[in-house]
Amino acid sequence: MLDLAVAYNRYRFLGDEFLTWLWFLIETDQNAFKAIDPDCSALEIGNRIVLENRKTKSVERITIKGDNAGLEEGRLALKKGALLTELSLIFKTGEHQCEFCIKGESLNLSNLKTPGPTLPQSPEEMEGFLLDKTEQLDKILKFMEIIFKTFICARVSNKWSTKMVPSVKKWIRSVAV
């Protein structure tokens, strides 16, 4: 394996491409998420996205935040060559939803809110709480791991340049601004 510090910087673009591809998938193929986790009724964009355009002389950063913020500026930035670097997501099941933010360069999750469990009221309840909480976190982390795996398998295949990239480009062009 490569030196990890070198690999972190050399391949950070993969994380930004992953988030950009994920936005495309959210808008074009919700069934993909149900196939990964049958409990998932929808995966939606949350209240914050960050894009960076490195094609310009200096790095241009666009942040869109707010519960009902329109994503038009983000779409325009994609057209100009920007990629997503941070993305807030809402994972919905029939009854509950989990919100979290994911960063492209590190795949770190932040502000992850799960629907439960309720805090333990006594030391005897601690083990049950920890196992339930970890199970909920596991569900989100494994879900994101499989989506990333789907992305990376496509990324190293011939289909990436022949099918996927043209599809994403078409989606970006088709977005009305």
Add this chain to the structure above:
Amino acid sequence: MGLLSSAVSITRYRVEGKIASAVTQAVANGLKKNAISEIDAEAVEKSVGWTSFGSPFQPSFEENSFAFGNLFVFSLRIDRKSIPAKLLKKHVTLETSKRLEKTRRRFLSKDEKQVLKDKVTADLAMRVPSTPNVYDLVWNYEKFDVYFFSNLRSSNEELESLFKRSFNLSLIRVFPYTAADLLSGLSDQERDILLGLSPTQFSD
């Protein structure tokens, strides 16, 4: 934002290697050997060590305090003393005046100034209490997974070195390249392609 918080931040790690035998006992030994030490009455500015998840200010590593089902749950604690720059400057100035008066000189040499500053810093460090920061950790030993509840670079770096020192196991942070290489089940041929990838242009 620890495990008990309503919102958490997670950095995910893959554990490289296994403990040879008596895993729980080996983990307990590693935790005890590298438990946080109190520095409030010492001239030390930083202390890093393990503490208990349930009682971070009174560490105890009995088996039932860190082993929950198939998980090990404990916390990293980093205690830091921060001496305000203005406070340091005040005491250095006062000590310098005293020294000059005592020696009947007008100036101190560069080396003397540094020695005096180090002494004042050490004296203040004895009197300033440390501020503790606690970061929880969940280790699923059988799945080689560690969830660390902080995204701060400094706390992650402390975790990586303390984990290695305590259990003789390396932690590999999961980021795009390592996720692709370790978790995605790529063939050798696909790994070679991964190594040669360059950025995609999605815009025309």
